[in-house]
């Protein structure tokens with residue numbers, strides 16, 4: 288079993304985080320066998336940095352198992368490397384810079400206002416916030432990609448569920464391909480049925496959104512139709528445009544929704560931290576919402592992203608041999624990195640399980656390069672990180688102004704094992720309205 292690498296397959300499928308943590312205790316890079324592959328878990332920041340640098344030099348690629356992702360993301364940049372990826376990234380990047388996403392501040396506020404008004408009507412109730420956060424991030428992402436008019440359409444619960452299934456099945460799909468090759472996708476196993484059904488749903492919903500958006504000419508879709516890659520002079524054809532929109536629709540929603548859920552959970556678990564942040568929010572009613580204006584709240588968001596990185600695993604494939612620290616990495620090996628484990632290295636993050644926003648306080652020493660990799664790093668660093676950070680920060684400002692969050696003292700939500708760090712069994716929080724004066728001020732401020 289061990290020799291053939293099947294025990295690793297079993298542990299990855301059933302207890303991914305526990306498996307990674309036990310490997311990390313053996314050293315870095317930690318070797319293991321994954322079916323036909325030699326694999327290495329890389330967790331130390333200096334070695335993660337090395338991987339990103341060598342990726343830049345062409346030693347590692349990120350799309351060894353592209354045939355899994357191709358079924359969902361087609362030829363989008365999420366599924367690419369090399370010159371075509373570089374061209375796609377150049378075309379998309381301006382839309383997602385810090386300055387680029389600032390244009391969405393008032394849209395995000397409007398969507399948050401709708402959410403908060405709905406919560407006001409349910410005040411005092413216990414809400415499963417995962418679902419609420421997923422609906423909010425879907426509403427924002429739909430507007431950002433397809434324009435606000437299209438984004439007014441009702442929440443497609445079907446899409447939220449389909450995206451969840453795609454992410455849920457990713458580990459099985461990748462392991463299936465790694466072990467059995469392309470034939471795996473033809474086998475009549477439940478994972479294939481679920482995966483294929485989810486892909487068809489997403490494809491149908493995004494197709495409908497594209498049709499609606501062609502009449503309104505707003506959002507990223509309109510921007511991309513007019514964008515030309517400055518280096519190649521090429522624009523995107525209709526097929527690539529659709530692939531790109533599907534990729535962003537899938538990549539942005541659940542990741543940000545999960546992060547927002549954990550943020551509300553931590554605020555509810557730590558009333559003293561929430562109160563201190565609320566004071567900053569109430570003291571400052573006007574102006575831009577950003578890290579400079581709300582340093583403590585920003586630190587809370589970053590600490591949430593450290594403790595609960597939405598993505599647990601990043602995968603690379605060595606197209607050439609390499610050496611990481613003292614360990615030889617033969618050509619053809621898999622290199623896995625785990626934000627979850629790196630963010631819990633006790634010499635980098637003392638008392639790592641403790642929620643402590645002061646780690647990110649300005650002046651307390653920024654985290655070292657590659658010790659904070661919630662958004663990955665190197666050339667494939669998350670394209671949507673500015674948008675995600677903005678959604679999280681603005682959400683915290685609006686929701687702290689209008690609500691208090693409660694959970695019982697002994698309430699604990701565990702992460703569900705898998706590629707994405709979703710709260711196991713959902714996260715239930717009691718939402719209580721703040722005094723009317725704060726709500727009126729919040730309404731005036733948006």
Ligand code: HEM
Nearest residue numbers: 538539542543546597598601661662663667669670671675
């Ligand atoms: C809290 C929210 C988010 C988290 C934790 C997150 C995490 C990540 C991570 C870890 C990667 C790197 C993957 C790798 O190196 O293999 C990544 C890439 C990516 N993310 Fe995000 N993401 C978030 C939100 C978003 C949003 C809102 C969007 C869309 C606007 C987005 C779009 C992308 C894209 C397109 C890539 C691929 C970039 C490339 O390969 O060049 N993400 N994300």
